[in-house]
Amino acid sequence: MDELFSSALNQSVQRAVSLLKAFDTDASELGVSELARTVGLPKSTVARLLATLEHEGLVERVPHADKYRLGFLLVRLAGRVSHFGDVRAVARPVLARLSEQSQESVHLGVLDGAEVVNVDQIAGPHLIRETNWLGRRTPLHCAANGKAILAFQPEAVIARVLAAPLARVTPLTMTDPRLVRGELAEVRERGYAWTLGEVEEGLNGVAAAIRNGAGEVFAAVSVSGPAYRVPPARIPSLGELVVAAAAEISRRLGSRV
Amino acid sequence: MDELFSSALNQSVQRAVSLLKAFDTDASELGVSELARTVGLPKSTVARLLATLEHEGLVERVPHADKYRLGFLLVRLAGRVSHFGDVRAVARPVLARLSEQSQESVHLGVLDGAEVVNVDQIAGPHLIRETNWLGRRTPLHCAANGKAILAFQPEAVIARVLAAPLARVTPLTMTDPRLVRGELAEVRERGYAWTLGEVEEGLNGVAAAIRNGAGEVFAAVSVSGPAYRVPPARIPSLGELVVAAAAEISRRLGSRV
DNA sequence: GAACGCGTTCCATAGAGCGGAACATCAGCC
């Protein structure tokens, strides 16, 4: 067990959280037995944990069904996740406009260590259910957001990121640091980054870097969609859109470059 | 204790959730001792629960400080709160535009029983920290959102809501059903509702009803702000904005009225 | 240097949490 203190972590709380995580699927309503199978616990244990989570507001019963779904306390607490809160608030209207213009999903990613954290997401207008990237971390070397951010980091940062083994997330992911370096140079030249099935097969995207008040690149805004709606031929025009959106967000954050 | 089963609720999980709830303040970064005082538990118990929550991603350590804050798993799971998810996704670009136009906070509320649940919120551009309404429920008879929704409910629903004792949330809250009925008639006439310090002292707001594909009113969009920025004189012009926004959202949801 | 408050760590103990078993209900099939 991963012990942070000499005393173990709290098993009951871990189990309860694993139940919450079990709802992180497209099937957002789950029954007791299904949850028991998913998390590998007896039904009575799951039932008791669900009763507690329901009482506290983290899950709720689906009306007229013997199923549960995530509760509204999560939305409330998520509103208090203050990390990146300011940039999210500032960016949100621009993201909304970008979603309208591009007619695709739009994301805001922020540099966090050697990864990008997706801190906001506006779904496209299409009916096909999309991946929920909120809260997920993606590596810098293959996500459009990540490449847009990495390209404008100090050389020491780029070297450190590329010195580590680069994960092959899909068969199309570049893992040769020299190839990644070459693409980062092209990103700086074009002003935007792109990904073609490198993070998720069949998913393409374009991103541009966002600067803070000191002019440093710390975030990126991106547009993404399935390859049949976002083919390579569409990258340049989407590139212009994301560059304009990123510039607007940067300006609002006080950047003068 | 509120026991749903003969077996009690899980104390450890309740304690862990009470810690999460303790972060639901304007002071979003808290230390072990402060949290121990807030929730009334020994520091060692709090430390161990925090370690578990951190390990699972529900809280995180603030870099270079001995404090904790809410973690990003909350954002991720909140994105999975599917109840009202579709209307949130549809409404969000319109809310963003409305926030730009009004330069105030904007909210999306949905009818849930005899209350309104605030399911989305876009903060205004001002620096003053605003109340986090996300996930909170407000009574129908005094919130702008609530009045906008209630005014267009079937008479049986209105009668049932007004038959119950109306809570006096602030000294300005109307609690006489006849006065509320009169104002609902005026809401139908004007097309928008308003609140003047009835939900929170010094807070004013305007709201308009949203219809679903069947033409039924089930939600509302509102603008709100402190009384000195949203004085009564400004209600009509903000009314026009929210009516237009609500109509746009209704149209996107398939309403033909 | 002393006092104070912080976060961390340890460990003996008690009762909270566990999970197996049994039960009632419901839907589907024959």
Next chain:
DNA sequence: GGCTGATGTTCCGCTCTATGGAACGCGTTC
């Protein structure tokens, strides 16, 4: 209508998890 399988609910004996008091090191303030 009867049977089967899966569901969610409830109970209770048992054990080991979770608890909290005490001690400690560290940083800050006076």
